[in-house]
Amino acid sequence: TQLLEQSPQFLSIQEGENLTVYCNSSSVFSSLQWYRQEPGEGPVLLVTVVTGGEVKKLKRLTFQFGDARKDSSLHITAAQPGDTGLYLCAVRNSGGSNYKLTFGKGTLLTVNP
């Protein structure tokens, strides 16, 4: 069982459409991060959410941390081809070494012009 379940795995949409991707778990987390990875490059941190119910906006991207801090969503408004990439969520390990992050498998988003 994956600690973090991301859905959908793949998403292909047309430019201008809205979309939401999800990161779910049965565990409670102190914080959660979202990264975007473009083909052939390393992931880049988009946002960190810490407080249950927190909403953060980054231009056309809206991130929400669930009230119970078990899940998160990323909503993109009016998607553009430049939004294409792999969206990964990650959380800090709660047991053992706390120097590690655990990543979900990601949502691969393709925005067609």
Added chain:
Amino acid sequence: SQTIHQWPATLVQPVGSPLSLECTVEGTSNPNLYWYRQAAGRGLQLLFYSVGIGQISSEVPQNLSASRPQDRQFILSSKKLLLSDSGFYLCAWGSMDTQYFGPGTRLTVL
């Protein structure tokens, strides 16, 4: 500002050959350093992490090893590569909550 470098960017190696991938970080001291492997453009598998010089923690049993000879240098090695070692290798530095990734090395084992 902090910068992380990885080289080479791409590598094609025959099965059974050795491997050495290097990662260096600039602009920070005593960083936590990480090696990940990513297969088929999907999730990240943590291979090794280090919290200081000479301190290496291994996450997955395999034919790879890591070393940290200097504070901001992290090396991933293998004595004999397997076909299954092919993938995209990412180095990262960071804290408990946030990690910053290098540009990656695309390794193909033939």
